Structure formats: structure tokens, C-alpha cells
Amino acid sequence: xxxxxxxxxxxxxxxxxxxxxxxxxxxxxxxxxxxxxxxxxxxxxxxxxxxxxxxxxxxxxxxxxxxxxxxxxxxxxxxxxxxxxxxxxxxxxxxxxxxxxxxxxxxxxxxxxxxxxxxxxxxxxxxxxxxxxxxxxxxxxxxxxxxxxxxxxxxxxxxxxxxxxxxxxxxxxxxxxxxxxxxxxxxxxxxxxxxxxxxxxxxxxxxxxxxxxxxxxxxxxxxxxxxxxxxxxxxxxxxxxxxxxxxxxxxxxxxxxxxxxxxxxxxxxxxxxxxxxxxxxxxxxxxxxxxxxxxxxxxxxxxxxxxxxxxxxxxxxxxxxxxxxxxxxxxxxxxxxxxxxxxxxxxxxxxxxxxxxxxxxxxxxxxx
Numbered sequence: 600x601x602x603x604x605x606x607x608x609x610x611x612x613x614x615x616x617x618x619x620x621x622x623x624x625x626x627x628x629x630x631x632x633x634x635x636x637x638x639x640x641x642x643x644x645x646x647x648x649x650x651x652x653x654x655x656x657x658x659x660x661x662x663x664x665x666x667x668x669x670x671x672x673x674x675x676x677x678x679x680x681x682x683x684x685x686x687x688x689x690x691x692x693x694x695x696x697x698x699x700x701x702x703x704x705x706x707x708x709x710x711x712x713x714x715x716x717x718x719x720x721x722x723x724x725x726x727x728x729x730x731x732x733x734x735x736x737x738x739x740x741x742x743x744x745x746x747x748x749x750x751x752x753x754x755x756x757x758x759x760x761x762x763x764x765x766x767x768x769x770x771x772x773x774x775x776x777x778x779x780x781x782x783x784x785x786x787x788x789x790x791x792x793x794x795x796x797x798x799x800x801x802x803x804x805x806x807x808x809x810x811x812x813x814x815x816x817x818x819x820x821x822x823x824x825x826x827x828x829x830x831x832x833x834x835x836x837x838x839x840x841x842x843x844x845x846x847x848x849x850x851x852x853x854x855x856x857x858x859x860x861x862x863x864x865x866x867x868x869x870x871x872x873x874x875x876x877x878x879x880x881x882x883x884x885x886x887x888x889x890x891x892x893x894x895x896x897x898x899x900x901x902x903x904x905x906x907x908x909x910x911x912x913x914x915x916x917x918x919x920x921x922x923x924x925x926x927x928x929x930x931x932x933x934x935x936x937x938x939x940x941x942x943x944x945x946x947x948x949x950x951x952x953x954x955x956x957x958x959x960x961x962x963x964x965x966x967x
Contacts, residue, residue: 605965606733607942608722610658612649615943623726623737627673630680630738632688635667636757637731639961640764641787641860642884644950647943650861650886656721661942662731662963663692663718664760666747670735680744687751689759689919690717690736691743692909707743708911715739732942734965745915748923754933757962758792759919760910762929764882765792766921767914768907770800772880773854778803780847782839782872783825784865785809785858785883786816788932788960791823793856795927796918798824806846808839808865812951816959823927840871850874859883863890875900882907932960939965 603619610616625631645651646661666689669682677683694717695702695710702710717736720729728737738744747756769775769783781797783790786809797805807825809817811833820828829842843852855869860883869879870892879902897904910918922929935958937945942963947953949961 601734604728604733604735605939606660606728606730607662607939608658609647609661613647613943616658617940620722620727622735623728625671625673627675628740630672630676630682631670632665632690632736632738633668633670634662634665634731634733634736634965635687636753636962636964637662637666638664638757638760639945639949639963640664640761640789641949643946645860645884645886647946651884652719657723659719659721660728660730660733661718662733663716664757665690665717665731665736666756666759667736669738672738676738676740682744682746685749687747687749687756688744689747689756689915690731690738691745691912691915692716692718694739694742697741708908717742732939732963732965734939743912745912745919747919751922752930753964754936754960754962755922755929758788758922758929758932758960759915761788761960762792762795762918762922763910763915764789764907765794765796766918767910768856768858768880768882769793769796769854770917771914772905772907773797773856773878775800775802775854777801779853780804780843780850781806782843782852782855782869783807783858784839784856784869786813786820786828787858789882790858791816791820791932791959793858794820794825795823795921799921799926804846806839806843806852811835812956815957819931819959822931839868843872852877854878854880856880857883861886861888863888866890866892870896870902870904873900873902876902878903878905880905880907933962934959935961936967937961937963938967939963
């Protein structure tokens with residue numbers, strides 16, 4: 600194994616540098632991961648652009664959806680995580696303390712004492728290799744790991760994070776039940792994942808929106824169970840609220856999910872697309888923009904509005920089981936594979952700044 604590890608370091612907005620760092624020395628309570636792949640998501644686009652994160656943050660190794668093979672693991676860590684060298688695992692972003700009241704009651708995402716996170720911690724924090732855009736990653740004593748079948752294709756295994764988001768946002772926060780009507784605003788990889796999760800949870804009708812340029816994504820969404828697709832811009836653009844009203848004979852949807860980045864309109868659409876007493880899940884980050892809300896409408900309609908912060912262990916576990924089940928053609932979501940030297944290009948390809956606009960699921964394979 601090499602003594603130096605290559606990593607892609609973000610030093611500022613749209614600035615990536617290739618650097619090398621010493622391979623961490625592993626003790627009884629930690630481990631080392633050989634990164635197979637790290638999927639790119641919409642938040643990576645905004646982080647790369649500098650729209651998300653502290654403006655004065657120092658250099659860090661991005662990549663918050665890493666999965667790969669356990670290369671080394673300490674004896675106590677192996678027992679705690681239930682893994683051995685050669686096992687494939689997926690990592691969560693948050694590295695909680697596992698000892699505070701929030702952690703001990705299952706609210707580890709709210710841990711006030713967490714100091715680290717995979718893909719967000721600065722390179723000044725030893726042993727530096729906290730992000731997935733590196734050949735190897737450090738597994739700290741309190742990292743959250745999930746076993747993934749070694750038999751899954753790498754590209755499919757790397758989808759645990761977007762599918763976990765779909766499971767959490769649709770099935771769990773959306774509380775989708777048998778026969779429910781669900782509206783998914785946004786047809787990116789997480790939107791399509793939400794369609795699959797909604798159908799797996801028993802949704803009767805799923806409606807997904809997209810732009811005219813998202814035609815290929817909307818077609819994919821139908822393969823994952825979407826019953827209706829709605830183009831919301833251009834010459835053929837339609838008002839999604841009116842479409843939902845027509846399709847439900849005025850009863851409206853039970854659940855609406857806004858998964859669109861940086862756009863204000865879909866928040867209002869989500870609120871107006873659901874029935875009295877419906878649930879609205881807001882997951883699309885808006886880069887700090889203030890979105891006007893008519894609170895009287897929420898009150899008078901008895902709506903439940905939920906903010907979707909990341910993906911938790913339950914959602915990841917369910918997502919990995921769904922990937923391993925083979926129920927949906929997840930391999931069709933993967934469109935582009937890049938090497939470690941191409942992180943910036945990979946991110947731009949997902950956002951559409953590079954390539955032909957066909958990207959859906961994009962991943963970086965540091966050792967490929």
C-alpha cells in the first residue's frame with residue numbers, strides 16, 4: 600500500500616488542487632477505507648461554486664457520499680462496526696460523538712458535540728483524509744458505517760446516498776401510505792430516487808416535474824414508477840398545481856416534495872399542490888435565499904411542513920436493501936464516471952456546465 604495518498608482539495612470556489620498526504624496510522628479504534636466511488640449530488644455543485652458553506656472556510660477534501668472497501672480496521676473498531684478487511688461499506692456525512700443525549704436517543708444528526716464530518720472537515724484536522732475525493736479515507740472511531748454487498752456494481756453501490764435521500768424524504772418524512780398521491784418537484788437523481796422510494800412505500804400515484812431540458816430524466820422517472828411527468832417551462836410548460844388538480848379531480852396530493860436547488864417557485868407550488876392536512880417536505884437547498892411564505896395559507900390548510908436535513912441511518916439501511924433487491928433498474932441512472940483528477944469536470948457535468956446535459960448520476964472513482 601502506498602505511504603502517500605492522493606486527494607482532490609477544494610481551496611476556494613471552483614478551485615481544486617491535487618495534493619498528497621501521509622497514509623493514516625490505524626490503531627485499535629479506527630480504520631482506513633479504500634475509496635471505490637463517491638457520487639456527486641446537487642449540494643456538491645453548490646459547495647464547489649461557493650454558494651454553500653462558510654465563505655471563509657479553509658481548504659478541505661470534498662466528497663460526502665463515499666463508499667469502498669475496508670483496507671485496515673482496528674480490533675475494537677471491527678467489533679463495534681461488524682466489519683473486516685475486504686468488506687464494502689458506505690459512510691454517512693455526520694461523525695457524531697455517540698455519547699450526548701441527542702446521540703443516545705437516536706437524534707445523532709443533531710449532535711452538538713460533533714467535530715468532524717466526511718467531506719466537510721478541513722485538511723488541518725488530523726489525519727486530513729476526511730473526504731471521499733481521495734484514494735483512501737480515514738474511518739474515525741465514531742464514524743457511521745453501513746455494510747453494502749460486494750456483489751453490487753460499483754456505480755450502483757455508490758447510489759446509496761441519493762436513494763437514502765429519496766427514502767428519508769418521501770417514505771419517512773413524507774409518511775407515504777398505501778394509495779397516496781405524491782408530487783415530486785425536481786427530476787434529478789434524488790427526484791427519481793424519491794419516485795422509487797414512494798412506489799416502494801405503496802404510493803398509488805406519483806407525479807414528477809422537470810424542465811424541458813430534463814426530458815431524458817423524466818423518461819427515466821417513468822421506468823422507476825412515475826405515473827405522470829410534467830414539464831414546467833418552455834412552450835409546453837404547464838402549471839403543476841393545475842395538473843395535480845386535474846389528475847386528482849380537485850382532491851390534490853397527499854404529499855409534495857420540493858427537491859429543486861436554488862429555485863423559489865417550487866416551494867409555493869408544493870404548498871398549493873397538497874390537500875388540506877397534507878405534508879410538504881422541503882429538501883432543495885436555496886443557498887440562503889429568503890423565500891416568502893404566506894403563513895396564513897399553511898395555517899388555514901392545516902399543512903405540515905418539514906425540513907429535510909440529510910439522510911439518517913434508517914434511511915440508508917432501507918436504501919441499501921432496496922439497491923440490493925434489484926427491484927428497480929438503478930444501473931440506468933448512472934451516466935458518467937470520472938477519475939480523481941477530474942473532480943471539477945465531474946461536478947460541472949452533473950450541473951450541466953460541461954458535457955451534453957445528459958448527466959443523471961455521476962461518480963468519481965479515485966482508484967479506477
